[in-house]
Amino acid sequence: MSxxxxxxxxxxxxxxxxxxxxxxxxxxxAVGSVLRESGSASxxxxxxxxxxxxxxxxxxxxxxxxxxxxxxxxxxxxxxxxAYLTQAFGATAGVVISASHNPYHDNGVKFFSSKGxxxxxxxxxxxxxxxxxxxxxxxxxxxxxxxxxxxxxGRYIEFCKSTFDKSCDLSNLKIVIDCANGAxxxxxxxxxxxxxxxxxxxxxSPDGYNINHECGATDTLHLQREVIENSADLGIxxxxxxxxxxxxxxxxxxVDGDELVFIIANAWKKSGELKSNTVVGTKMTNLGIRNAxxxxxxxxxxxxxxxxxxxxxxxxxxxxxGGEGSGHIICLNKSTSGDAIxxxxxxxxxxxxxxxxxxxxxxxxxxxxxxxxxxxxxxKIDLSDSKLIEVxxxxxxxxxxxxxVLVRESxxxxxxxxxxxxxxxxxxxxxxxxxxxxxxxxxxxxxxxxDALDQDSLQQLMNIGKMAGLEFLVxxxxxxxxxxxxxxxxEIVGINCRNLKTMATDITYFEKMISSLPSNSVKVAESxxxxxxxxxYVSDLGYDxxxxxxxxMKTGNPEKALETxxxxxx
Numbered sequence: 190m191s192x193x194x195x196x197x198x199x200x201x202x203x204x205x206x207x208x209x210x211x212x213x214x215x216x217x218x219a220v221g222s223v224l225r226e227s228g229s230a231s232x233x234x235x236x237x238x239x240x241x242x243x244x245x246x247x248x249x250x251x252x253x254x255x256x257x258x259x260x261x262x263x264x265x266x267x268x269x270x271x272a273y274l275t276q277a278f279g280a281t282a283g284v285v286i287s288a289s290h291n292p293y294h295d296n297g298v299k300f301f302s303s304k305g306x307x308x309x310x311x312x313x314x315x316x317x318x319x320x321x322x323x324x325x326x327x328x329x330x331x332x333x334x335x336x337x338x339x340x341x342x343g344r345y346i347e348f349c350k351s352t353f354d355k356s357c358d359l360s361n362l363k364i365v366i367d368c369a370n371g372a373x374x375x376x377x378x379x380x381x382x383x384x385x386x387x388x389x390x391x392x393x394s395p396d397g398y399n400i401n402h403e404c405g406a407t408d409t410l411h412l413q414r415e416v417i418e419n420s421a422d423l424g425i426x427x428x429x430x431x432x433x434x435x436x437x438x439x440x441x442x443x444v445d446g447d448e449l450v451f452i453i454a455n456a457w458k459k460s461g462e463l464k465s466n467t468v469v470g471t472k473m474t475n476l477g478i479r480n481a482x483x484x485x486x487x488x489x490x491x492x493x494x495x496x497x498x499x500x501x502x503x504x505x506x507x508x509x510x511g512g513e514g515s516g517h518i519i520c521l522n523k524s525t526s527g528d529a530i531x532x533x534x535x536x537x538x539x540x541x542x543x544x545x546x547x548x549x550x551x552x553x554x555x556x557x558x559x560x561x562x563x564x565x566x567x568x569k570i571d572l573s574d575s576k577l578i579e580v581x582x583x584x585x586x587x588x589x590x591x592x593x594v595l596v597r598e599s600x601x602x603x604x605x606x607x608x609x610x611x612x613x614x615x616x617x618x619x620x621x622x623x624x625x626x627x628x629x630x631x632x633x634x635x636x637x638x639x640d641a642l643d644q645d646s647l648q649q650l651m652n653i654g655k656m657a658g659l660e661f662l663v664x665x666x667x668x669x670x671x672x673x674x675x676x677x678x679x680e681i682v683g684i685n686c687r688n689l690k691t692m693a694t695d696i697t698y699f700e701k702m703i704s705s706l707p708s709n710s711v712k713v714a715e716s717x718x719x720x721x722x723x724x725x726y727v728s729d730l731g732y733d734x735x736x737x738x739x740x741x742m743k744t745g746n747p748e749k750a751l752e753t754x755x756x757x758x759x
Contacts, residue, residue, distance in 0.1 A: 193320070194313045196495030198299025200288050203241045208296055210248045216298060217252020218326075219319035221333070223312065224258060224281050231259040233278055233338070235266030236286035237372040237430045239293045240397030245286050249298065254333040255326040262337045265395075267372040267431025269528035270345040272305040276525070277344055282308075287372070287430040290407045290515075293398045305525035307497045342376065349380050352523040353534045357541035359385040363421045365437075367412040368393040369405025371429035373530065380530055381425075386537070389419055401428060406435040406516050406529075413441040423540075423547045427529045432496070433516035434529035436536065438548040446516040447478045449536060452550045453520070454487055454510055456539040463487065464522070469502045469511030471495070472595050476610055481554035494597060496527050557592070558614035560621040564605045564628055572596055572605070580627045584609065584620040592617065596624060634681075639665035640689060644673045651677060662713060662736075671705040682706050683713035683736060696723060703730050721754060 193199045193207055199216065201208040224230035232253055236242035246262070253260050261278060263271070268285045275283030283301035300308045308316075326332070364386050368374040374393040382388050391411065392404040404411050406428040416424040416437045424437035436444040450468060457463035467488045470478070474491070482489050492502040496517040503511050503521055512518035518532035540547060571577075577596075585594050592611025599606055605628055609621040637650055651661060663679040665671070666689060674682065684706065686698040694717030706712050714727040715736040724735055737754075744750040 192317060194317070196497060197289065198285075198297050200291070200295065200297030203294055203296050208245075210244055213245050213248040213298060214252045215320055215324055216316075217249040218256045218324050219252075219316050219322075220282070220284075220300065221253040221256025221258035222319050223315050225256055229259075230257075230281040231261065231279075231333075232282045232284055233261040233263055233271065233275055233280045233341075234284045234286065235263040235268075235271045235274075235341075235372075237267075237288075237400060238265050238370060238374065238395035238397065239288070239296055239400050239429070241293075241296045242286050245296060245298065249284060249286065250335055254335060255324070256333070257327040257331040258333045260333060260335040262335060263341045264337070265372050265375065266341065266345070267376065267427075267528075267530070268299070269432050269524060269526045269531070270341070270372075270376075272301045272526035272528075273345060273348050273524065274338075274341055275301050275303060276305045277348075278338065278341075279303075285430065289430050290401055290405070290428040290433060292402065293400050301526070306500065307526075346376060346379050346383075349376075349528075349530045349534065350384060352520075352531050353384060354538050354542075355384075357538050359537060359541060360387075362423070362537065362540070363387045363389075363419065365389045365391060365412060365415045365419055365421045365424040366393075367391050367405055367409070367415075367424065367426040369401050369407075369427055369429050370395040370399040371401065371405065371427065371431065373427045373431040376431075377425075377427065377530060380534075381537075384534075384537075389415065389421065391415055405429065406433040409435055409437060409443050413437050413443065417441045425533050428516065431529050432527045434518055434532045435516045436533070436547060438551065439546055440548055442548070444547060444551050445514050446512050446518055447475045447514040448551045448554070448556065449516075449532065450510065450512040450518055451478050451481055451554055452539060452547075453518070453532075453535050454482060455485055455550075455553065456543070457510065458485060458487055462522070463510065465506060465508045467506055467508040467510075469499050469506065469508055469519075471499060471513050472597070473514055473608060475514060475556045475559055476593065477554055477556040500526075557610050557612060558617050559608065559610040560614070560617040562607045562621050562625040563599075564607065564625055566603050566605055570598065570605050570628060572598070577624070577627055580624055584624060587616065587620065592620075594620070594624065596628070634660040634662065637661055637663050639663060639670040639674060640667060644677075647673075648677060651679065664713075664715060668702070668705060671702075674705075675707055678707060679710060681713060682710040683715045685715040687716040696726065699727050699732065700730055703732070724754070 236246055250260050271283040271285045281303050285299050288295035288297045366377050368377055370392045374395055378388055378390045406426045409426050412424040412426050422439050426435045454468045469490045469492055471492050471494045479489050490502050492498040499511040509521040517527045519527045523531050581594055588611045595608040597606055607621050607625045609617045611617045662681045662683050664683040664685055666685045684702045687694045696717045699714050712732045713734045713736055714732040718735050718737050719740040741747040741750045
């Protein structure tokens with residue numbers, strides 16, 4: 190749809206296009222110009238705690254002012270706070286400078302409409318078109334004005350508290366809260382202590398660089414330790430901009446977004462609060478949660494990954510509850526956007542009313558083992574590649590109806606995510622690695638070592654390779670493998686002259702084994718080859734190719750050594 194907008198605004202590494210001061214100046218002007226087409230406009234700007242926020246705050250402010258838009262500056266503030274405050278202050282739009290759960294060296298910008306929801310695709314398209322145009326400032330009589338709102342923090346804290354049933358007593362709860370050194374650092378403690386809970390705060394000292402670093406919703410190990418050491422009832426972890434929630438039970442076990450959505454859905458179903466009797470999740474939502482919702486008579490709707498897609502399905506299906514395993518949880522009867530503090534309050538209210546612990550509440554369903562592998566990419570990956578498709582199909586055939594595979598590009602980072610889910614963790618892990626390696630290496634061929642595989646395993650891997658359009662080199666050392674190697678009839682066969690027990694090489698072994706090789710196969714001599722004379726020797730024996738590794742690497746300059754070797758031969 191767009192050149193710049195991903196699943197959650199515009200995001201990237203600071204200093205690299207498009208996350209530069211000049212570009213965000215242009216973005217501010219472009220957004221402001223689109224907003225001004227309907228008359229006078231105003232925006233509010235908030236940010237998380239990363240050091241680059243100061244830079245981009247100024248750039249966006251200047252862009253908006255040059256478009257004739259008034260600006261209200263809020264300082265550090267969670268993303269969901271901006272969604273609420275945009276409405277509370279009557280602004281035309283809200284702006285958040287944040288890269289959410291990413292490390293400090295990333296940043297980005299996202300926008301909320303006057304109704305506190307993400308901008309529509311149509312408006313984003315209009316902004317993209319405007320960005321491509323020359324930037325032209327309004328005249329000096331129409332330049333926007335800027336001011337700083339001092340009362341925003343208190344208004345948001347009171348709003349969060351208003352979503353909680355005040356008849357509930359939290360005085361018996363001991364909670365550890367991890368603020369991820371992010372935008373909730375000056376808010377979370379007040380919200381929960383003012384509702385009666387005993388609170389220990391960790392990672393609430395941002396320095397511009399420590400946001401999300403080994404803390405928060407993306408890394409709960411610190412929180413898990415603190416819950417155990419403090420004998421707390423539970424732990425709450427936010428991400429850098431306060432829109433993701435992960436919790437920890439009293440046993441120090443992580444409770445993710447899928448489980449939290451299930452807990453809320455189950456409680457609201459029993460109390461009659463679950464409008465439309467429907468929950469919206471994503472393609473990543475765990476099969477165990479889906480099955481548990483179904484068993485409880487709750488319909489599940491699958492959206493594309495990303496909270497804006499969850500929101501679209503909630504509105505379309507007149508539902509009020511949705512979320513992702515990553516911790517984005519939307520309670521539309523409480524807020525117009527995903528809000529980690531508000532979602533946490535709903536869980537605490539359920540705990541207070543039920544008398545059950547977080548551990549007990551999550552134990553009413555069982556998650557399927559899920560393996561997620563993130564593959565960093567430098568360029569766009571073709572996920573429709575025939576080799577990859579065949580590997581995925583092969584994996585899916587092994588999982589049958591008890592599991593599933595999802596391969597997708599991240600909308601916020603240069604990653605391809607491979608998710609495999611099934612009843613057996615080992616199978617899920619093996620399958621995810623198989624697919625991720627196919628993507629990572631994008632190879633044309635692979636090596637199968639007969640000494641490490643039995644005949645059935647070798648045959649199975651060869652079949653998978655054929656389906657994936659890959660070639661393979663079957664290597665063997667022992668004479669006992671020759672008979673079934675012949676039967677498998679591989680296109681490429683190699684003899685390794687290295688004794689796999691002593692690691693010594695004996696180049697004369699090639700002569701001994703040449704007669705055991707299938708006549709119609711490409712024959713490869715492996716190991717022990719160091720000189721052009723060695724190459725001529727194996728060529729005279731009838732070998733078609735040589736695999737040379739160790740002798741080149743030992744030289745310290747493999748490129749030069751190979752050049753010399755081939756030069757002597759030619």
